[in-house]
Amino acid sequence: MSSPSPPRRRIVGVSTKMYFSAARTKQYVQELLQIISSSSSSSSSSPSELLSRLDIFIIPDHVTLASVVSQLDGTGILAGAQDAFHEDAGAFTGEVSPAVLAEVGCRIVELGHAERRRLFGETDADTARKAAAAARNGLVPLVCVGERARGEAAAAAGECGRQVEAVLASVPDDAEVVLAYEPVWAIGAAEPAGADHVVAVAQRIMALECVRRRRGTTRILYGGSAGPGLFEKLKDGVDGLFLGRFAHDPAQFYRTILEVAAA
Template sequence: MSRPLGRRVIGVGLKMYLDHHDTLRWAHRLGGAVEGHPALADGSTTLVVLPTFPSLVEARTLIADKAVSIGAQNVAADDRGAFTGEVSGVELRQIGCEFVEIGHAERRRHFGEGDELLARKCEAAWRNGLVPIVCVGEQVRVGPDAAADECVRQLRAITGGGSSGKKLVVAYEPVWAIGASRPASNDHIRHVCAALRTSVDADAARVIYGGSARPGMLGELGGAVDGLFLGRSAHDVRAVAAVLDECLSQ
């Protein structure tokens, strides 16, 4: 990737909430809100935005010079061939993507993606110089030990235990907390993320939290996470700037 991975990583997943024109207006506002922010200027924080495929190129032109990275919400497991409707890691890298999201609960639920396919997508990302943002999370609310065991299992299945030295972002998103009114408890998040950290290369990987993530959480969690994966809260670009402010004090 063209920029080193910051000590803190803040992701913004736009899903399909915004259409193309809305996405570009949002990207323009975001650029104005974070331009020159010290957390980005000193390289300590990586901010990555993941719009839908049609908006990738134009959104990148609006934010690239603001020290904001662009990523895709999905990637094909293969680099080329007869795969109608797919987008390869080769193409994503060519148009300037640096990251790609893999394994979100909605991809599993709506499109039937399982660990075997997600492992192939993760390898495709690495093969093409993209940093995978690997989403893991338990389906239902369980205790922290059970949640940690399930998340570590998912992570190992997707990365194949071969992530040493490779840049990787692990996004802990308990499925039951995605889109909920409240995130998981701080103690629950700390416990699961501590287990995930033991399963990755601390020098090359970052562990972040998503699932109704919001401004203020970084301060509450202290050093338990390396960043946040924001969803609808980031539609207000002031929330993104507020989270970047928090990164400076962590």
């Protein structure tokens, strides 16, 4: 009889999108690291002990990514990119090479966000090619999936499932993948999607054959107006949270990190 699979590590992170200046990004990372250090020194938990329980990532804009990598060096916190092209090199003016991202120390790359799909017409096929490129360069694809309109969990999971299947068909079976479930209708909303809905959809996504048969680790996050107190309600369905503007306050980000670690 096979032994049960070990629990997946929890994971929590933030994207700054295009909200911050370069100076603000540097200040934000400094403030977060100071909060982690000072909070740990006043409690029994050290930063390394905190990070041993979960993965933390910060995804700044492309211009400041290299400096953020430098700031995070030795902390255990992962630096990520907001997008990457599907080719490593070539005549692709304005695009960002996944090979160069890996070279400068990027660890994770966000792909297929609803804004990329809406504003730039990106498709499931585009996201799949980018995810394959990220994986072959040793980056973890953080793939955003979500239904466009509010509806029943089964219908939402069906729409998300097609997005997931397209990506996983292109990514090596042993590559690590993180799925970010973000109902499009909940992004930027005053309230997140209902906890019962999120858990039901996330469980259905993780039960897909294309997910269950993989040898590589597959984790799932919730994003979409995510904030404090939410993870406790979602922990039976997701492995963590993908935060937006709420976490642009480093103190609030740290508060959520603690909640995810302790729930």
